[in-house]
Amino acid sequence: MRNKQDDPPAAICTNLKKTFNGHTVVNDVSFSIAPGEVYGLLGPNGAGKTTVISMMCGVLPRDAGDISIGGININEGPQARAQIGYVPQEIALYHHLSAQENLNFWAGMYNIPRSETAKRITTTLDLVGLTNRASDRVDEYSGGMQRRLNIAVGLLHQPRLLILDEPTVGVDPQSRNTIMAGVETLHQEGLAVLYTTHYMEEAERLCDRIGIMDEGRLIAEGTRQELVTLTGDDDRIELSFRSTPAGTSANTSEPENSAPRKNPGHDRQKATSQSPQEGSSRFLEKAAQVARETPGTHSAGVTAEGAQVFAKNGRQVLPRLLENLVDAGCPVDGVTVHEPDLEAVFLHLTGKGLRD
Amino acid sequence: MRRLLCVCRNDLRQRIRDRSALLLAFAAPFLVSAIIGMALSGAEEFSTTLAVADLDRSPVSSEFLSLLQSEGLSNVLDRVRVYETATDVEQAIADKEEHVGIVVPAGFAAALFHPKEKIEINIIGNTDKTLSTSLATALSEGFAHNARTLTIGLATAQAVSHGKPVEQARLFAALEEGLDSVALRSDFVDGQVKPVEFGAVSMAVLFLFLSSMFGATTILTERQEGTLKRLVASPARPREILGGKLLALYLLGVLQMGIFILMTSLFFAANWGDPLTVAVLTISAAGASLGVSAVILAFSRTEEQARGIGSMIVFTLAIAGGQLTFGAVPDLLQSLASFLPNGQLQEGYLLLMEEGAGGNMKSVIVPLLATSGTAIAGTVTLATRWRKVLLA
Numbered sequence A: 001m002r003n004k005q006d007d008p009p010a011a012i013c014t015n016l017k018k019t020f021n022g023h024t025v026v027n028d029v030s031f032s033i034a035p036g037e038v039y040g041l042l043g044p045n046g047a048g049k050t051t052v053i054s055m056m057c058g059v060l061p062r063d064a065g066d067i068s069i070g071g072i073n074i075n076e077g078p079q080a081r082a083q084i085g086y087v088p089q090e091i092a093l094y095h096h097l098s099a100q101e102n103l104n105f106w107a108g109m110y111n112i113p114r115s116e117t118a119k120r121i122t123t124t125l126d127l128v129g130l131t132n133r134a135s136d137r138v139d140e141y142s143g144g145m146q147r148r149l150n151i152a153v154g155l156l157h158q159p160r161l162l163i164l165d166e167p168t169v170g171v172d173p174q175s176r177n178t179i180m181a182g183v184e185t186l187h188q189e190g191l192a193v194l195y196t197t198h199y200m201e202e203a204e205r206l207c208d209r210i211g212i213m214d215e216g217r218l219i220a221e222g223t224r225q226e227l228v229t230l231t232g233d234d235d236r237i238e239l240s241f242r243s244t245p246a247g248t249s250a251n252t253s254e255p256e257n258s259a260p261r262k263n264p265g266h267d268r269q270k271a272t273s274q275s276p277q278e279g280s281s282r283f284l285e286k287a288a289q290v291a292r293e294t295p296g297t298h299s300a301g302v303t304a305e306g307a308q309v310f311a312k313n314g315r316q317v318l319p320r321l322l323e324n325l326v327d328a329g330c331p332v333d334g335v336t337v338h339e340p341d342l343e344a345v346f347l348h349l350t351g352k353g354l355r356d
Numbered sequence B: 001m002r003r004l005l006c007v008c009r010n011d012l013r014q015r016i017r018d019r020s021a022l023l024l025a026f027a028a029p030f031l032v033s034a035i036i037g038m039a040l041s042g043a044e045e046f047s048t049t050l051a052v053a054d055l056d057r058s059p060v061s062s063e064f065l066s067l068l069q070s071e072g073l074s075n076v077l078d079r080v081r082v083y084e085t086a087t088d089v090e091q092a093i094a095d096k097e098e099h100v101g102i103v104v105p106a107g108f109a110a111a112l113f114h115p116k117e118k119i120e121i122n123i124i125g126n127t128d129k130t131l132s133t134s135l136a137t138a139l140s141e142g143f144a145h146n147a148r149t150l151t152i153g154l155a156t157a158q159a160v161s162h163g164k165p166v167e168q169a170r171l172f173a174a175l176e177e178g179l180d181s182v183a184l185r186s187d188f189v190d191g192q193v194k195p196v197e198f199g200a201v202s203m204a205v206l207f208l209f210l211s212s213m214f215g216a217t218t219i220l221t222e223r224q225e226g227t228l229k230r231l232v233a234s235p236a237r238p239r240e241i242l243g244g245k246l247l248a249l250y251l252l253g254v255l256q257m258g259i260f261i262l263m264t265s266l267f268f269a270a271n272w273g274d275p276l277t278v279a280v281l282t283i284s285a286a287g288a289s290l291g292v293s294a295v296i297l298a299f300s301r302t303e304e305q306a307r308g309i310g311s312m313i314v315f316t317l318a319i320a321g322g323q324l325t326f327g328a329v330p331d332l333l334q335s336l337a338s339f340l341p342n343g344q345l346q347e348g349y350l351l352l353m354e355e356g357a358g359g360n361m362k363s364v365i366v367p368l369l370a371t372s373g374t375a376i377a378g379t380v381t382l383a384t385r386w387r388k389v390l391l392a
Ligand SMILES: Nc1ncnc2c1ncn2[C@@H]1O[C@H](COP(=O)(O)OP(=O)(O)OP(=O)(O)O)[C@@H](O)[C@H]1O
Pocket: A020, A021, A025, A043, A044, A045, A046, A047, A048, A049, A050, A051, A052, A089, A166, A198, B392
């Protein structure tokens, strides 16, 4: 393992800027990645993640800003690029060749000494679990295997910084897990990683620090904990109800005048003169009121699916809250407690969801 | 240098794995020239007997007759017998004494001088002998066409130079001299180059330039698949990447031509001429194809664009350069072809074939210059635009 203290930062990007046809897609983006750190770039489609990476790898000329990789300015060219293991978003492999041949080619491109090449290839294939398919052609591989080989190519020359651009897009859950576990292993071994994704779970699981990008800007940066405090760190409790007194489900995704249900309260309530919607919203309002009055909660409101309640410590408040609701004649059907997450942070910062 | 060779070797390996590329480069030209060879070499074994009657009895028509009886046509016209009247000819055909007949009607020569009047030569054919009939038709049409062009040209020239009416007798004299050089100047029947050899040369040149289009598209495919990006992100320098790729294309071009020349020599008994000169010309030819690849590449961003631009360039070259017309080209195209690298190349190979063992560099100096010039111009064009090709 490298001695991290003595190493220069794996990457420093300052004031990066890129404009396509008058449209600024990367706007004044600065961040740095410490040696051995896993840094996540989280942002929705079109945020500019790939554009940032392309500039770092020298694949795309930048309009402004500076980049250094492992202490070497990217303008130096080959030496700086040699520090990077670049894994593009798409599967960038030679499909007519075997895994072995693909890796052998890249070994030449990265000037790996011939005497070491065979050993390196074996180790790398081992790491991504493709050893027994080494001499099969890539076009005979499954999608997940191709993804793994795609990553292997980036690892072969033992880079200082591994850049993974959405490595789990279009991957089955099993391969996705393998890939993430692999990144965790590399992290433990001291490799610095730049990981872009629009899945917040991946960023949360893998990254030491996360930069949130939206519309070309880095709008927030920090550890998961630091980012989450941006929203205030309340848990969010989502409540849904078996039925409202109006006889309709509180879950609005159900058709409003659905066929008779096996619902004990159903016939009794049918006679009331309220319209179903009116009854439902009044019922939910009442539930929210009960929640607000329960000690330990901060606020509560009606949502499309039911009600939501914010509390400093959701799981502690929950038993009391449910008891109060039942007492008030609001039988709860489902409960989910959301601890504050990056999705909420993104929503808080941009007013929209990560994957809209 | 290690990287350049790495790129080159990798590209070669991929092409060799790619069946469609292999087919295009190696199997297709051989198959097509085999087909053309068979079609044309039919003409070698093929021979026909001809009955001819000259009712015009003019200097022009007798020139036509002597042309039909000339040495040059003896390999396709087994026997030419002259009959007195059209009826005699018809009778001979009907009796199957002759395969096909030509009757030059009275007034044929006179009609030549009146552009609005139709020139007629009657072909008397036989339904079982369509090939003979088409041959007779082609010979007659060729003669009539050339004769008219020549007469009108001469008449105009003389009228202009003397400012007085043209004398027929003098014209005929001029015509007689001129006819030798125009009538049926055809690569099939006239020269020493065999039809199958002619077919082989045009196919070699055609497919060499066709591959230049596919060469450009393979590099753009890499762009689309993302491996080009990876190459650019590696420590390799742009010139190593492009250099390696161009070298691979070049070597494939040489290999493609080499194998083709070898195969046609072995299987079609084509005699390409002095081996050393043929080799030098081929090495330069592959360069020209590379130059065309480089130009297509320099101006395309995607595979589709390269196919569009490429097929436009390649087919224009092929038509204007004479690979699709088999020598039967109008004069304008003929002279255009000599300005094109592929036209020059075809000319060069044919020349070496004609000269046989006596051919040398001197005889193909212009084709050599044209092809290597194309190589240099194309590569320089690409070098000035490498960013457009390599960067995102
Ligand atoms: N070559 C290009 N020409 C024009 N616009 C481009 C080009 N490349 C990217 N863009 C634009 O730049 C913006 C950012 O694209 P980028 O690929 O960096 O986003 P991303 O964050 O990687 O998104 P995704 O999650 O979908 O991969 C997009 O609006 C895209 O349309």
